[in-house]
Every structure is written in C-alpha cells, then in structure tokens.
Amino acid sequence: MFRGSDGTYRDDPNAPLRRAGARGDIGLWAWGRADYPGLALEEGVLPGLLSTGLWEVTADQDWGLDWHLNEGVEVTFVTHGRVGFASGATQHELGRGWITVTRPWQRHRVGLPHVTACTLGWFVVEVGAQRPNQAWSWPPWVALPQADLDHLAGLLRGRDRTAWRIGAGMEQAVDRLELALRSPGQRATSRLGLRMSEVLLELVDVLEGEDVAADPYLTSAERTVEVFLAGLRTRVAEPWTVGSMAEACGLGRTRFTHHCRQLVNTTPLEYLTGLRMEHGLRLLAGTDATVADIALSCGYSSSQYFATVFRQHFDRTPLAARRAATRPPPADA
Known part of the structure; x- marks a missing residue:
C-alpha cells in the first residue's frame, strides 16, 4: 500500500514495472520491502530503506507508473535516455543531468503516459514523517553528520519543487549508485548504503545552489x-x-x-x-x-x-x- 497524508492509493502503481520485469521486457535490478519490487531486504539490513532499484528500458513501453504516493522520500535519476515525469501540475522530461525528489505527500507519476527508452534509478527512504508539519528523522545507515542531515531535511521541507538540474559531482554519484545496483554480491547492500549516502550528500550541494529561500508555510x-x-x-x-x-x-x-x-x-x-x-x-x-x-x-x-x-x-x-x-x-x- 502506498499511503501519504493526501490519500491512500490501493492499486499497486509498481505492478506494471513488476510485470515488465517478469516478462523480460526490461532489465530490472531492485531491492525492496512490503509491496515494492525486487529482492526482499532482510530485517535489519538498511532499516528505513523501502526500495531501491534500476530499470533499463531499450524500447518505448506500453505502460507507465500512474499517480501515486510513497511512504518515504523518493530520489529518482536518469543516466541514459529520457522519460516523462510529473508531480502535481508540473511536468518534466527527465534525462541525464536531472534528479527528482518527492516527499511522502507529493503525488507523482513516471511516464506521460508511457515509459520511454531510458535507464532510471531510484531509492525510497523513510524519514519518520507523512505530513508537512512533522519533523524528519533519517535512517541510521545514512553516512552523513547529523548537522548535514538536519540541514538537508530543512532544505527539502522548506521547498516544494521536485526536479533539479545537477552538476558533475551528482552525476558521478548517481553513476556509482547505478554500478552498485547492477553489481549484486557480497556486501552489495553495504555498497548501496554508501552510494545512496553519497547521493544525499551531493543533494545538499544541489539544493544550496538554488537561490530560493525556504518557505515557512510549507511546514x-x-x-x-x-x-x-x-x-x-x-x-x-x-x-x-x-x-x-x-x-x-x-x-x-x-x-x-x-x-x-x-x-x-x-x-x-x-x-x-x-x-x-x-x-x-x-x-x-x-x-x-x-x-x-x-x-x-x-x-x-x-x-x-x-x-x-x-x-x-x-x-x-x-x-x-x-x-x-x-x-x-x-x-x-
């Protein structure tokens, strides 16, 4: 179930992705909990990580991920190709050099309406909040100092934008995460935790580069x-x-x-x-x-x-x- 403060969407939005992976229509590398796709994350492994994965789509599809909410903060990036993305009334064509972040209360979809040829990665992390007026608490495996975690939470809570252009540092970070997602094996989840932490660290720089003051109304x-x-x-x-x-x-x-x-x-x-x-x-x-x-x-x-x-x-x-x-x-x- 994908639940947030502005509604409960009972239809599984990941079902088309799961079916495409099972049919072999796409390459799919994923780990998840509950209803999220991929290999099951064992209890105690990366607690608070709900889902992470990568899809490789080499031909345009006849499906998309319809409007949905997640139970955590979702970070999404594209390393090759392009795909449509929407959050609320805002639409983007995502390609390399873009990253998206959606809060638990922000409805979003991937594919307008269908997924096009691209390599897309994501991760969804619980932050202990389902409403805008709740404080955030990051999982213990996120390898950033508490001051940086608090700063990142403040940057994300005080803005409602969902898509940003990124620089070379973030591009390198998502490339390393893509490689980790494609390379299961010993200590794979440890590598994933480190690579996701790198992405979150780079995200601080991306958000600090935005010349927009935090809006107190949003919290x-x-x-x-x-x-x-x-x-x-x-x-x-x-x-x-x-x-x-x-x-x-x-x-x-x-x-x-x-x-x-x-x-x-x-x-x-x-x-x-x-x-x-x-x-x-x-x-x-x-x-x-x-x-x-x-x-x-x-x-x-x-x-x-x-x-x-x-x-x-x-x-x-x-x-x-x-x-x-x-x-x-x-x-x-």
Missing part, C-alpha cells in the same frame, strides 16, 4: 490541512469524522476546523459532503452501479440517507440525475 499546520483536503476526494468512502480528519493532520478539532474554514470557506463535514456528492454524481452519470453501491462508494451505509443528502444538494433524486445524464441531446431544429 505549517495550514499547509498540512491543505494537503489533506486536496487528497480527500480520493478517500470519500472512508468513515470520516471531524475528529479523525483532525487526527490525520496531527491537530486538534478546533485548530483543524479553523484551518479548513480558512482554506475552503466551509466546515470539514460540509466540504466532505460536497466531495461525496460530486463523486456520487460522477458514478451515476458514468457507470451502471446501483444507488446502494454508489452510496457505499461515497461513505454512506444507507442508500436512503445518501438519496436524501443527494436531493438536498442537487435538488433532484439520484435516479433523476442518472436519467438526465443519459438522456439523448435534442435534435437540431
């Missing part, structure tokens, strides 16, 4: 609520209360409700109801699902209660809304 409680609300539309089926929404943001009910009003000018439950009604209307217009099933998809255990709320919101019944959506357009006069 604020209000930003955390903003991220949560942005992802709430993907989680309308969950049994939310004001208390559980506030808890998901690490806030008390009063403070959470205050920030919600500041951001969307309504109460949390009114905002949730609006999202649920929009979702229900889309399902009524675009699927053959029963009203009872649609009610469940919108977080209502009772189809009658769903119909009542729907009628209050749209001034029509769910069935009337479905008939209006499927009615043929009038003939030209």
